[in-house]
Amino acid sequence: xxxxxxxxxxxxxxxxxxxxxxxxxxxxxxxxxxxxxxxxxxxxxxxxxxxxxxxxxxxxxxxxxxxxxxxxxxxxxxxxxxxxxxxxxxxxxxxxxxxxxxxxxxxxxxxxxxxxxxxxxxxxxxxxxxxxxxxxxxxxxxxxxxxxxxxxxxxxxxxxxxxxxxxxxxxxxxxxxxxxx
Amino acid sequence: xxxxxxxxxxxxxxxxxxxxxxxxxxxxxxxxxxxxxxxxxxxxxxxxxxxxxxxxxxxxxxxxxxxxxxxxxxxxxxxxxxxxxxxxxxxxxxxxxxxxxxxxxxxxxxxxxxxxxxxxxxxxxxxxxxxxxxxxxxxxxxxxxxxxxxxxxxxxxxxxxxxxxxxxxxxxxxxxxxxxxxxxxxxxxxxxxxxxxxxxxxxxxxxxxxxxxxxxxxxxxxxxxxxxxxxxxxxxxxxxxxxxxxxxxxxxxxxxxxxxxxxxxxxxxxxxxxxxxxxxxxxxxxxxxxxxxxxxxxxxxxxxxxxxxxxxxxxxxxxxxxxxxxxxxxxxxxxxxx
Numbered sequence: 001x002x003x004x005x006x007x008x009x010x011x012x013x014x015x016x017x018x019x020x021x022x023x024x025x026x027x028x029x030x031x032x033x034x035x036x037x038x039x040x041x042x043x044x045x046x047x048x049x050x051x052x053x054x055x056x057x058x059x060x061x062x063x064x065x066x067x068x069x070x071x072x073x074x075x076x077x078x079x080x081x082x083x084x085x086x087x088x089x090x091x092x093x094x095x096x097x098x099x100x101x102x103x104x105x106x107x108x109x110x111x112x113x114x115x116x117x118x119x120x121x122x123x124x125x126x127x128x129x130x131x132x133x134x135x136x137x138x139x140x141x142x143x144x145x146x147x148x149x150x151x152x153x154x155x156x157x158x159x160x161x162x163x164x165x166x167x168x169x170x171x172x173x174x175x176x177x178x179x180x181x
Numbered sequence: 182x183x184x185x186x187x188x189x190x191x192x193x194x195x196x197x198x199x200x201x202x203x204x205x206x207x208x209x210x211x212x213x214x215x216x217x218x219x220x221x222x223x224x225x226x227x228x229x230x231x232x233x234x235x236x237x238x239x240x241x242x243x244x245x246x247x248x249x250x251x252x253x254x255x256x257x258x259x260x261x262x263x264x265x266x267x268x269x270x271x272x273x274x275x276x277x278x279x280x281x282x283x284x285x286x287x288x289x290x291x292x293x294x295x296x297x298x299x300x301x302x303x304x305x306x307x308x309x310x311x312x313x314x315x316x317x318x319x320x321x322x323x324x325x326x327x328x329x330x331x332x333x334x335x336x337x338x339x340x341x342x343x344x345x346x347x348x349x350x351x352x353x354x355x356x357x358x359x360x361x362x363x364x365x366x367x368x369x370x371x372x373x374x375x376x377x378x379x380x381x382x383x384x385x386x387x388x389x390x391x392x393x394x395x396x397x398x399x400x401x402x403x404x405x406x407x408x409x410x411x412x413x414x415x416x417x418x419x420x421x422x423x424x425x426x427x428x429x430x431x432x433x434x435x436x437x438x439x440x441x442x443x444x445x446x447x448x449x450x451x452x453x454x455x456x457x458x459x460x461x462x463x464x465x466x467x468x469x470x471x472x473x474x475x476x477x478x479x480x481x482x483x484x485x486x487x488x489x490x491x492x493x494x495x496x497x498x499x500x501x502x503x504x505x506x507x508x509x510x511x512x513x514x515x516x517x518x519x
């Protein structure tokens with residue numbers, strides 16, 4: 001990454017998120033403790049907020065890298081820049097860019113057929129009973145596939161994400177904690 | 182390290198957690214790095230799958246909207262409100278056989294009405310350039326080439342671009358990284374050089390046009406949406422890979438815009454074309470919209486026939502509950518205006 005350390009980048013990501021109306025209300029609702037009595041549930045789900053934080057963090061790191069390169073008057077390596085999305089106007093599309101989708105897709109394809117099929121149905125909001133019916137399987141078997149599939153998928157996505165400098169989720173966690181300390 | 186709450190993660194992936202349950206999970210994660218990382222991974226999975234979920238659950242999104250009593254009305258009004266009158270006077274509708282009593286604006290149906298403002302974060306789409314069918318290679322390094330088109334033009338990682346020089350194919354790129362208006366691809370075949378032209382697959386280009394048409398309409402730029410829809414419809418001729426059903430859906434959307442402009446002749450022509458291509462839910466919507474055209478022309482008998490056809494088509498699809506409410510209202514409106 002650029003000149004900034006991961007914690008500083010995470011702080012910056014949180015600062016920007018608190019400056020943005022939608023993410024601010026979500027950050028405050030999910031992470032503030034105690035929750036103010038008059039706090040309303042936010043429009044964003046927790047998944048949206050975490051996806052947002054992760055994306056903003058990546059963008060901050062990218063900006064830093066680009067700025068550092070510019071200061072040194074050397075051209076930024078496209079290979080570095082290519083890791084991060086540019087300033088597209090669709091913010092969630094920026095945050096969850098096509099590359100990330102490809103990673104998730106790849107992680108899904110590495111699951112066994114049963115786990116993947118069950119998980120894809122679950123991701124569409126299907127209930128266990130419905131999945132069992134559609135796959136013509138026992139509900140307990142489906143539950144086992146989903147239990148193991150969920151853990152395996154999360155583990156695979158984490159492994160892929162951890163390979164990226166400065167974007168470890170722990171950085172955003174620390175920043176969130178500090179922001180509400 | 183604590184054991185991960187798999188049940189909660191599973192329900193997060195399925196979108197089943199309430200906000201308060203999500204808050205409890207988030208609070209737990211603050212003191213558990215492992216859980217925070219797992220949550221982030223689950224969140225990224227969920228959000229990364231979101232576009233596909235949105236596409237697949239268009240109908241279910243409409244069903245959710247049905248929770249509001251006047252959802253169908255709201256959907257229709259969304260179209261009416263976003264319609265801007267053309268600067269030129271609207272074409273005069275053909276004379277009607279019998280002067281109609283007051284016919285209210287019928288409720289119009291189209292697939293892309295379930296864009297909920299605030300859930301997507303579009304900037305001013307009017308500032309976006311329109312999707313381009315071709316681009317140019319701007320640089321080549323090792324086995325990679327950078328091009329001046331990107332996701333705005335429908336490119337996605339893994340997609341292919343044909344490279345041409347003087348109109349002749351000289352190679353092919355497989356996209357490895359795609360940004361809004363630029364992308365990089367690996368040279369799979371041939372020797373490419375800066376200045377070579379790259380062609381977007383016609384089916385990809387058509388979908389990019391449809392996507393931007395939807396975004397413009399959602400932003401209130403109905404004229405821009407109509408222009409892009411027309412370009413997409415024209416582009417289908419060069420895109421054999423695109424499904425006829427998509428063309429039917431695009432024609433239906435254009436027909437709705439034309440009705441709102443009161444260009445009933447054009448709307449009828451467009452919707453008739455849509456009818457022959459439409460599949461699934463679009464068939465019911467096209468029939469309803471043809472009924473609306475007939476109603477606005479004062480041909481009640483034809484309007485009733487189309488509405489009843491739409492109703493029978495919608496009756497077989499539970500996901501069309503909201504659409505059916507609109508059709509029922511249109512039928513009732515015909516009765517009351519007699």
